Amino acid sequence: MVKKILKWTGIVLLVLIIALFTLPFLFKDKIKELVIKAVNEQVDATVAVGDVSLSLFSHFPKASVSVEKLSVINKAPFAGDTLVYMGEINLNMSIKELFKGDGEAMQLESFSTKDGVVNILFDKDGRGNFDIALKNAEENKTEEEKASKPFALTIQEYKVENLKFRYYDERSKMRVVIDSLNHNGVGNFAANKLDLDTHTDATLTLDMDKVNYMRAVKLKLDAILGMDMDKSIYTFKENKAFINQMGLKFGGSVGLLEAGQQIDITFETLETSFKNFLALVPESYSGSLADVTTNGNFTVKGRANGLYSETTVPKFNIEFASNNASFKYKSLPKAVENIFIDTKIINESGVLNDTYVNIDKFAFRIDQDVFDANAHIRNVADNPLVDAKLKGTVNLGNVTKAYPVQLDVPLSGILKADVETKFDMKSVETGAYEKIQNNGSISLSGFNYKPDGFKSPFVISQANVAFNPSRITLSKFDAKTGSSDIAITGSLDNFYGFVFKNQNLQGNFAMNSNKLVVQDFMAAETTAAAKPAVTAEGEAKPAAKPATTSDAVKIPAFLDCTITANAKSVVYDNLNLTNVQGKMIIKDEAVALQNVKTNIFGGAIGFAGNVSTKGKVPTFEMGLDLSSLDITQSFTQLDMLKSIAPIAGVIAGKLNADVKLKGNLDAKEMTPDLKTLTGSLLGGLAGTSINANESKLLSTLQSNLKFVDFSKINLNKNLKIGFEDGKVRIEPFELKYQDISVKIDGTHGFDQTMSYNLAFDVPAKYLGSDISKLLATLKPADANNLSVPINAVLGGTFKSPKVTTDLKQSVTTLTNQIVQQQKDKYVDKAKAKGEELLGNLLGGNKNNNTNGTTTPADTTKAAAPKGEELKQQAKDKAKEAAAEAARNLFKKQDKKE
Structure with missing residues (x-):
């Protein structure tokens, strides 16, 4: 009997275990269908579910349903925006709920969410993206469908982990971000009245019209809420809240009505110690409060009572107060004393615009320095009116001591x-500055600050700012850093628009300097330590070499300023500019330079142009007027000119040119990206001489072409150079050396590779003594008119040139030319002589004796050479002389090579 009982017990357990494993697969699709149905029946949006799983073990004897990657995507007018995303949703219920038929609601006992995001948006027309409930959905349902619900709530507990809530109103420019929200609650939601025990923590960031009011403020609330579900009234019972480190307690209730929320709430600080004030400041800025000794009090208390609706707000009164308090950090030498705070935020009518803020007093003292301020603000919603006064002295060096x-x-x-x-x-918004009443001044003296990465501190000896109704005037600003000095005066036209409404900062300034070293104002690159990588097995890889980091340069978008500058000396890298003057206009993330002039390299440069960092890649466009610049200095010290004409560095003389350039800039160094450079250079050289020995290219040419002394070529020419797609194109031009001419044409890249053709027209007399022997056989006039075309092709790079010439072929051509001339000369001479002899033979020159008788010719003498024989002799003679000259010339050329 016992065996049978054990046997059947074993069988039942086995069946149950198999069932527990197989049921999740049987009900998985049903539950997924219910989840999607539950959402789709309520919203006009695109709903997607990644996966749904069912477990009977994780919360046994309850069933646990997990929904992964649930998203609700808006349709028009917020098409494509994510309203809700939940990384994970867990629903817990009794196992028997799985066996309910269609139309029967599953009873949920608890739920939790993890890694969620909620985005609430309002557009400029006041439409909200959360308004996705299906219109007329309930009216179109049958009574049976209305009674049928996929899920019913009998929740006992719930939990929200790591939720991010974003809120943005395009009309008011209000942005709220509640990040890292963790919240849980325990209570019997099946009852009409319950106490809900909740625990909440999060961080809060609040911006209004681009002005930040709270940044990552830590919030915490532990509260028991009394909930009357029938009357929709929620009452604060035991509770404790913290804003950063300041504790508050709440009392009262919130009721939900058709017209809005009926609010009756009071709150006050848990303690009255002045530490409450320091506790408002994030701990990362205030340090440990255990290290602070305080005297005096600081209290926050308030009350709100009334209806919160679309047209009204509750009447409220919030007070911040401190009377002659002080604090001192034990680790710091100085104290902050005589602290007075008297601030109230009040609304007595329930109309939002009637809210007013009174900062009747805010004062403190550090050592002998006293600071005192007060302000009053009215019409906070429609057109805020501000009336403020500020008076005091602050020794900046004492701030970190207190x-x-x-x-x-x-x-x-x-x-x-x-x-x-x-x-x-x-x-402020409309620029009606005549309605703004300003009076007073601010001064800063002896300011000393050394930014990270800078070699020298930035010292402001004196800066004075005067406030008047129309503008703010910078009457004095004298500063030094390194060996640089600057003095600035000017005015700001819309300071309040910049401070309160994020408008552009408009101003006009004049800057003067005796010496300005650009490097003094530039931070050195910082070296970032490389983090050791980790292998898949968890072993540390060798650390990479430290990497240097520097941020891309961006011209601030808020600047709209004009600066007229005058500097006696400006030092930029290895360049020394004198008498620099011009105008700089900063606007729309760009700098425009106008009428800039400077003396450099023994001449002058005038330029105008602009630099823009508005796009992803910064760009520039510039025109340069170069007047009487020393060529050697210009093309060895200016990288851009060096890239345009690398060979010009060995040329002495003066350059006059008009240069037009545009292209992209390196985002970090703000130097031209030569691959994108386009433009032209049109100018001329004067008073030139060449140091050919300093150029590898010219030295190589010289060794191949002995008939030209490249150091004596006349370069006083006008040139036209164009550059595009990383190449420099020199328009064809002609140079002269004595009576040798050369035509130059070709291109080179900014990578220094080149492709040039040099076409020489060389008089034959320069091709050596052997050719001279050949020329001696010609008449002087013929020899002087005889020239040889010789081509040279330049390849490789300027530092490693490759030169090829057709000199041998040209000499062969010359030899054949001389042979032909000699042949033609002897042929013509032989032909003339033959004609003369032939005439004599035919009787044109008979011998008559004195007695009138004819003497017959002496037939025993040798006959005169025939015309063909003379012709052949001349040809052979010329050919032999030419061949001998060519052999000697090539032997010498081979030895040179």
Whole structure:
């Protein structure tokens, strides 16, 4: 009997185990269908589900359903925007719920989400992307369908992990980001009344119209909420909240009505110690509060009562107060004393625009430096009116001695302010500066700051700013860094628009300098330590070499300024510019240069152009007027000119040219990307001489072409050079050396590779003594008119040139030419002589004796040479002389090579 019982028990257990493994596969598709159906029946959006799984073991004896990668994507007018994304959703229910038929709701007992994102957007017309509920969906359903629900809630607990909530209103430019939200609650939702025990923590960032009010503020709330589900009233019971490190407690309730929310809430700080004020500051900036000794109090308390709806807000009164408080960090030498804070934010009508802010007093003292300010703001919603006063002195060097500000380098200097201002935001927005009332001044003296990476500190000996109704004037700004000095004066026309409305900063300035070293204002590249890589097996790979890092240069988009500059000396790398003057216009992420003039390289440069960093790749366009520049210095010290004409560095003389350039810039170095350079150079050389021995190219040419002394070529010519697609194209031009002419044509790349053709027209007399022997056989006039075309092809690079010539072929051509001339001369001579002899033989020259008788010819004498024999003799003689000259010439040429 026992065996039978054990046998059947074993069989039942086996069946149950098999069932537990197989049921998830049987119900998987059904549950996925229910999830999609539950969402699709309610929303007009695109819903996607990555995967659905069912487990009977993880929360046994409950069934656990996991939904992965659930997303809800908006349709028009927010087409493509993600409204909701959940990396993981877990639903827990009784196993019996899996066996319910169609139309029966599954009872959910708990749920959790993980790695979710919620995006709430309002467009400029006030439409929200969350308004996706199907219109008329309920009206079109049958009574049976209305009664049928995929899921029913009998939740006992829920949990949200790592949720990011984003909110953006295009009309008000309000942006709220609640990040790393973790929240859980325990309560019996099946009851009409329950106490929900909740725990919440998150970080909050708040921006309004590009102005940041809160950045990653830590929030924490542990609260028990009394919930009346029938009346929709939620009451604060036991609770404790923290804003960063400041503790608050809440009381009151929130009720949900058709018209909005009925709010009746009070709150106040848990303690009255002045540490509450420091606790508002993020710990990364305030340090450990355990290290602080405080005296006096700081309290925050408030009340809100009334209806929050589309047209009203609750009446509220929030107060921040401190009376003669002080604090001192034990690790720092100085204290902050005589701290007074009296601030109220009040609304007495329930109309948002009637809210006003009174900062009646905000004051403190560090050593002997006293700072005092007050401000009042009205009409906060429609057109804020601001009335503020600021007066005080702050020794910047004492700030870090009294407060643990983490600065990379210390500050020093005395800041004094005595300013009164009164304005409304519409005047700021519209530029009606005549309605803005300003008065007072701000000064900074003895300011000393050494930015990271800079060799020398930046020292402002004196800076004075005066405030008046129409503008803010920089009456003095004297500064030095390294060996550079600058003095600036000018004015800002819309300072308030820049500060409060993120408008462009408009101004006009004049800058003067005795010496300006550009390197003094540039940070050195920083070296980033390479992180050791890890193999798949977890072993550390050898660390890579440290990499240098530097940020791409961007011209600030907010600048709209004109600067007229005058500097006696400007040093840029190895360049020394004198008497630099011109105008610089900064606008729309670009700098335009106008009427810039400077003396350099024994001459002058005038230029105009622009540089823009607005696109992904910075660009430039510039025109240069080069006047009487020393050629050697220009083409050895200016990299761009060196790339355009590398050989010009061995030329002495003066350059006058008009240069037009445009192309891309290296984003970090802001130097031209030569591969993208296009433009032209049109100019001339004067008073030139050449040091051929300093050029590998000219030396190689000289060894191949002895008939030209390249150091004596006349280069006083006008040239036209074009550049595009990484190549420099020299328009054909002709040079003279004595009575030798050469035509030059070709291109070279900015990578220094070249392809040039040199076509020489060389008088034959320059081809050596052997050719001279041949020329001696010619008449002087014929010899002087005889020239030889010789071509030279230049390849390789300027540092490693390859030169090929057709000199041998040209000499052979010359030899044949001389042979032909000699042959023609002897043929003509022989022909003339033969004709004379033939005439004599035919009686044209008879011998008559004195007695009138004829003497017969002496037939025993040798006959005169025939015409054909004379012709052959002349040909042979010329051929022999030419061949001997050519042999001697080639022997010498071979020895030279």
